[in-house]
Amino acid sequence: MSMNEADTRCHLIDPVLRGKGPGRTDYLLCVQVGDAPKPMPVAVLEAKKEAEDPLKGMQQARGYADTLRFDVKYVFSTNGHRYGEYDRFTEMINGPTQFCDFPSHPDLTARYCKDTGIDLTRPESAMLFQADSAAWSQSRYYQDAAIRASFEKILLVRQAGKPPRVLLTLATGAGKTIIATNLLWRLSQAGQLPKPALFLCDRDELREQAYTKLKAAFGDNARIVRTERGGNAAANARIHIATYQTLGLDDEEGFASFLTEHYGEDAFSVIIIDECHRSAWGRWSEVLRRNPSAIHIGLTATPRKLEESDKATKEDQEITANNRQYFGEPVYEYTLIQAQEDGYLAACEIVKHKASIDSATFTKQEILAAGVRDIKTGKLLTEEDLTKDEYTGKDFDDELFIELRTPKMCADLFDLLCENGGPEQKVIIFCTREIHADRVAQHMNNLYVRWCKERGHTPKDHYAFKCMGGANNGADMIEPKRGSGERAFIACTVDLLEAGVDIERLNAVVFFRYLQSPIKFYQMVGRGTRIHEETQKYKFWLYDYTDVTSLFGTDFITKPPRPGGDGRGDGGDTGGGDEGGDGPHVAEMRGQYVVVYEDLLLKMGEKNSDGGQFFTPREVIRAMVHTVDPRLGQTVYDPCCGTGGFLAIAYEHINRQLGAQARSTDIDTLKHDTFFCREKENLVFPIALANLVLHGIDQPKRRRLPTTCWKRTTHRSARRTRRPGIWKHRRRPSMPRCLI
Numbered sequence: 001m002s003m004n005e006a007d008t009r010c011h012l013i014d015p016v017l018r019g020k021g022p023g024r025t026d027y028l029l030c031v032q033v034g035d036a037p038k039p040m041p042v043a044v045l046e047a048k049k050e051a052e053d054p055l056k057g058m059q060q061a062r063g064y065a066d067t068l069r070f071d072v073k074y075v076f077s078t079n080g081h082r083y084g085e086y087d088r089f090t091e092m093i094n095g096p097t098q099f100c101d102f103p104s105h106p107d108l109t110a111r112y113c114k115d116t117g118i119d120l121t122r123p124e125s126a127m128l129f130q131a132d133s134a135a136w137s138q139s140r141y142y143q144d145a146a147i148r149a150s151f152e153k154i155l156l157v158r159q160a161g162k163p164p165r166v167l168l169t170l171a172t173g174a175g176k177t178i179i180a181t182n183l184l185w186r187l188s189q190a191g192q193l194p195k196p197a198l199f200l201c202d203r204d205e206l207r208e209q210a211y212t213k214l215k216a217a218f219g220d221n222a223r224i225v226r227t228e229r230g231g232n233a234a235a236n237a238r239i240h241i242a243t244y245q246t247l248g249l250d251d252e253e254g255f256a257s258f259l260t261e262h263y264g265e266d267a268f269s270v271i272i273i274d275e276c277h278r279s280a281w282g283r284w285s286e287v288l289r290r291n292p293s294a295i296h297i298g299l300t301a302t303p304r305k306l307e308e309s310d311k312a313t314k315e316d317q318e319i320t321a322n323n324r325q326y327f328g329e330p331v332y333e334y335t336l337i338q339a340q341e342d343g344y345l346a347a348c349e350i351v352k353h354k355a356s357i358d359s360a361t362f363t364k365q366e367i368l369a370a371g372v373r374d375i376k377t378g379k380l381l382t383e384e385d386l387t388k389d390e391y392t393g394k395d396f397d398d399e400l401f402i403e404l405r406t407p408k409m410c411a412d413l414f415d416l417l418c419e420n421g422g423p424e425q426k427v428i429i430f431c432t433r434e435i436h437a438d439r440v441a442q443h444m445n446n447l448y449v450r451w452c453k454e455r456g457h458t459p460k461d462h463y464a465f466k467c468m469g470g471a472n473n474g475a476d477m478i479e480p481k482r483g484s485g486e487r488a489f490i491a492c493t494v495d496l497l498e499a500g501v502d503i504e505r506l507n508a509v510v511f512f513r514y515l516q517s518p519i520k521f522y523q524m525v526g527r528g529t530r531i532h533e534e535t536q537k538y539k540f541w542l543y544d545y546t547d548v549t550s551l552f553g554t555d556f557i558t559k560p561p562r563p564g565g566d567g568r569g570d571g572g573d574t575g576g577g578d579e580g581g582d583g584p585h586v587a588e589m590r591g592q593y594v595v596v597y598e599d600l601l602l603k604m605g606e607k608n609s610d611g612g613q614f615f616t617p618r619e620v621i622r623a624m625v626h627t628v629d630p631r632l633g634q635t636v637y638d639p640c641c642g643t644g645g646f647l648a649i650a651y652e653h654i655n656r657q658l659g660a661q662a663r664s665t666d667i668d669t670l671k672h673d674t675f676f677c678r679e680k681e682n683l684v685f686p687i688a689l690a691n692l693v694l695h696g697i698d699q700p701k702r703r704r705l706p707t708t709c710w711k712r713t714t715h716r717s718a719r720r721t722r723r724p725g726i727w728k729h730r731r732r733p734s735m736p737r738c739l740i
Contacts, residue, residue, distance in 0.1 A: 027044065027045040027046070028041045028043075028044060028045075028070065028072070029042060029043040029044070029045055029072075029074075029076070029108065031105065031108055031112060031120075033109075033120050033121075033125070036126065036130075037129060038131045039129070041071075041072055041144075041145075042072055042074065043072050043076055043108065044075050045075075045077070045078065046075070046077045046078075047078065047079075047080075048078060048079040048080075049079060050081070052079050053079070053096075054077050054078050054079045054084050054096045055077065055084040055093070055095060056077075058075075058077050058086060058093055066086075067086070069142070069338070070141060071148050071152075071332060073088045073112060073115060073116070074087055074088065075088075076102075078102075080099060081098070081099055082096035082098055083095055083096060083097055083099050083102055084097070087115075116152065116156070117156060117159070118152060118155050122155075123191070124155060124158065124192055126191070127151045127155075127187055127190040128148060128151050128152070128155075130185075130186035130190050131186075131189075132144075132185065132186070133217035133218075134217075135181075135213075135216035135217040136178050136181055136182055136185075136216070136217060139179075139182060140342075142332075142334045142338070142342075143175055143179050143182065145332060146168050146179050146332040146334070147179060147182060147186065149331040149332040150183060150297065150331055153166050153328075154166065154295055163292055163294070163295075163296070165298075165326060166296070166297045166298070166327060167298045167300070167323060167324075167328065167329070168299050168300070168330060169300055169301070169302065169330040169332070169333040169334070170301065170332075170333070171301055171334060171335055171336040171338075171345060171526065171529065172301040172526025172527075172529055173339070173526055173529040174301075174339055176274070176299045177209060177210050177214075177274070178213060179299075180210070180272050180274075180297070180299065181217050183272075183297070184197050184214075184218075184270065184272075185217050187269075188238065193238065193269050193270065194269055195266075195267065195269040196234075196239065196240050196267070196269065197238065197239050197268060197272070198240045198241075198242065198270070198291075199241045199274065200244065200247075200272065200273050200274065200287060201241075201242075201243055201274040202243055202244050202274075202275065203243065204243060205478070206243075206275070207224060207241055207242070207243050210274065211224050214239050214241060218238060218239050220237070221237050221238040221239060222237060222238070222241065223237035224241050225240050225242035225246050225247070226246060227258070231262075232262040235262070244287075246258060247259040259287060259290065260290075265290055266291055266292070266293050266294065267290075267291060268294045270294055270295045270297065271291055271294050271296050271297070272297045273288075273298045273299065274299050275299065275301075276298030276299060276300050276323065277300045277519055296326075296327070298327050300323065301523060302323070302518075302519050302522060336529065339529070340529075344531070345530065346528065346529050346537060346538055346539050346540050347539045348525070348528065348529070348540060348542050349542065350542045351416060352545075352547070352549065353412055353543070353544070353545055354546075354547070355393075355396075355405050355545065357402050358396065358546075360393070361390055361391070361392050362391045363389065363390055364383065364386050364388065364389050364390070364391075367386060367391065367400065368381070368382075368383060368386070393514070393546075394514040396432075397512065397513075398432040401436075406439050406443060409512060409545055410443035410444050410447060411447060413429075413444075413510060413543060414447040414448070414451070416541075416543060420508075420541060423448055423451055423489075424460065424463075424489055426481060426503060426507050426508075427489060427490045427491070427506070427507060427508040428491045428493065428503075428508075428509050428510065428524075428527055428528075429444075429490060429491070429492045429510040429512055430493065430494070430495070430511050431492055431493065431512050432512065432513045433494060434466070434468055434494060436494075436513075437467075437493060438466055438492075440464070440492045441464040441490070441492040444464035444490050445463050445464045448463045449463075460489070461486075461487040461488075462477060462487045462488045463489050464489065464490035464491075464492060465490070465491060466493070467481075467491040467493040468493060468494065477491070478491075478503075485505070494513070495520070503530070504531065504537070505532040505537060506527055506537075506540060507528075507537065507541065508542070508543060509524065509525060509527055509542050509543070510542075510543040510545070511542075511544050511545055511546050511548045512545055514547075514548070515546070515551065516551075521548055521551050528540035528541075528542065621645050621646050622649055625649045625650050626653070629653075630650050630653065630654055631654060632658065632666055635674055635675070635676055636650045636674060636675050636676070637675075637676040637677065638675075638677040639677070639678050640678065640679065641677035642679065643687045643691050644677070644687075644688035644689075644691045647677060647692065648691055648692055648697070651670065651671075651675065651692075651696060651697055654670055658670070675697075
């Protein structure tokens with residue numbers, strides 16, 4: 001009787017591996033040099049059932065993926081008797097070979113050295129065999145792989161006499177700061193940190209988070225760079241943590257005051273640049289130029305390659321090109337879909353809604369004719385105040401505010417929150433500009449207060465708030481939003497929270513803002529990907545009101561199209577940012593009809609030239625019924641009734657007119673002699689029937705008559721044109737009562 005996989009491992013594979021020498025770690029095969037603290041993985045061994053072909057499933061694509069995922073050079077597969085292998089260097093599959101001939105530890109070590117070109121006998125190679133810090137000793141497999149991949153490049157580049165430049169690409173929430181901490185720790189333990197290391201970021205929040213993790217490993221040897229008693233507070237530390245602003249690298253004159261005053265040339269052994277896609281290529285790159293001999297390591301969540309897309313901004317393309325040109329290709333990449341499949345990051349559920357007005361285009365003349373006013377001063381705007389000839393959805397709530405758009409979108413979002421867990425969730429809403437964030441916070445607060453009053457609840461403090469930076473502008477609410485379950489629920493921001501703020505309990509990310517930059521979009525979505533065990537948060541919601549999920553890459557677990565961008569000027573992102581006093585005028589336009597409904601329905605309505613089914617949004621139906629205003633004694637005919645939505649709403653409309661004291665004869669007339677329809681699709685007919693029963697028409701006649709059978713009567717008819725929401729009254733013979 002042949003053995004299963006577990007028995008094959010126990011009785012056939014393990015004894016052979018033990019005889020080959022030290023270094024096996026649960027089939028992650030390792031090599032070890034001397035008495036080094038930790039062995040180094042170089043191969044993966046996959047166990048098969050005894051009766052299976054050892055090469056089963058051994059494909060080039062799979063083998064290549066495994067070598068990248070674990071940063072190993074070889075993949076082996078065995079059934080306990082024979083084995084096959086995939087070689088990352090030759091990209092060839094070899095075997096099967098007798099398992100007794102499996103390479104020994106010395107053979108595997110020599111093969112690794114020959115194939116990689118790394119001399120493991122050199123002292124600096126000790127970095128490959130160091131353990132993690134005690135503070136972060138439970139590192140994940142990909143974190144260890146990222147560090148080893150970095151060290152391999154550092155060793156190879158140094159052997160070639162060049163300064164090392166390393167790029168690591170990992171999904172937001174994958175623990176890049178922990179990787180940086182353990183990387184520096186291993187370098188220090190290997191004696192490869194003769195001068196201080198610098199961890200460089202561009203935001204105070206990132207600096208504080210990095211300090212917390214680095215201090216846990218290095219203690220007082222990790223210090224924040226700041227002025228203290230006229231000197232540098234981190235002067236005697238091994239690890240210096242700074243923002244570009246602290247070093248004076250954001251000076252308009254390009255003079256890095258603090259950097260040049262307190263640090264000489266080549267002052268650092270290692271410089272780690274956090275969020276390097278966002279920070280390294282302006283005046284701030286001065287710190288890199290002043291330390292050319294240091295190891296430069298860039299950390300980013302930006303994918304290695306952005307898919308070719310007209311939506312990718314010129315800025316994004318330049319940033320990606322700059323990263324590759326300076327650092328080279330990433331030595332290790334860990335994507336969002338990998339992290340979600342591994343269970344390290346929360347999965348994403350997407351809900352796409354859209355405001356009907358966003359499909360409209362307004363000319364400058366139409367806007368002026370509407371008598372638009374400046375949203376801040378209330379003054380009428382002139383032609384000179386409007387900077388564009390046409391304004392589209394991407395301009396709404398940025399340069400042109402539509403009076404009802406924000407309230408309707410907020411109401412729709414609040415309903416979604418109530419449906420999916422309740423309104424008291426941790427949410428970030430990305431807005432277009434500061435005044436938009438103010439309005440969104442106002443409407444969300446009003447909706448919440450109304451919801452509480454209807455239920456007799458006491459509203460909790462700071463339900464929705466603007467978060468734009470500065471203690472008096474919402475930044476002081478970040479900490480309670482992160483930690484408290486009793487306040488600070490809805491953060492309305494432009495881009496302050498787009499990166500670097502870890503809010504593990506965040507339940508939803510909302511886009512009221514149009515984007516074009518994939519890089520910025522990845523950062524924003526990443527706010528929701530962290531798992532929070534305490535609240536059992538393993539999934540987050542993404543509410544998309546501006547079609548930003550069309551920018552999603554195919555690597556994401558839910559696969560709508562691809563990611564979007566920020567929104568300024570030439571292919572940037574829409575978003576006016578903060579409210580400067582002398583900026584362009586922001587117009588407010590009143591009197592426009594706005595409804596919010598599922599994006600799929602909007603797209604169906606926009607396909608004017610296509611045939612097939614069209615299901616009108618419920619809010620549009622209500623508006624049409626209100627306009628037609630049918631009454632008892634009239635008949636209502638829907639020539640393409642679909643699921644019966646128009647008839648059901650019309651029934652409710654007339655029933656409300658009759659009131660609670662309606663006579664039984666009136667109810668009978670309403671149910672049996674008022675509504676007429678026709679539906680071509682047989683599959684839709686039972687859905688319509690059920691819909692009418694659920695809406696109170698509980699005695700529908702279930703017969704279908706031939707369409708040639710006409711009944712002469714005058715009725716009120718509403719004909720749907722190509723433009724949803726436009727109905728015409730006409731007199732024509734009624735069709736047979738197919739449903740009622």
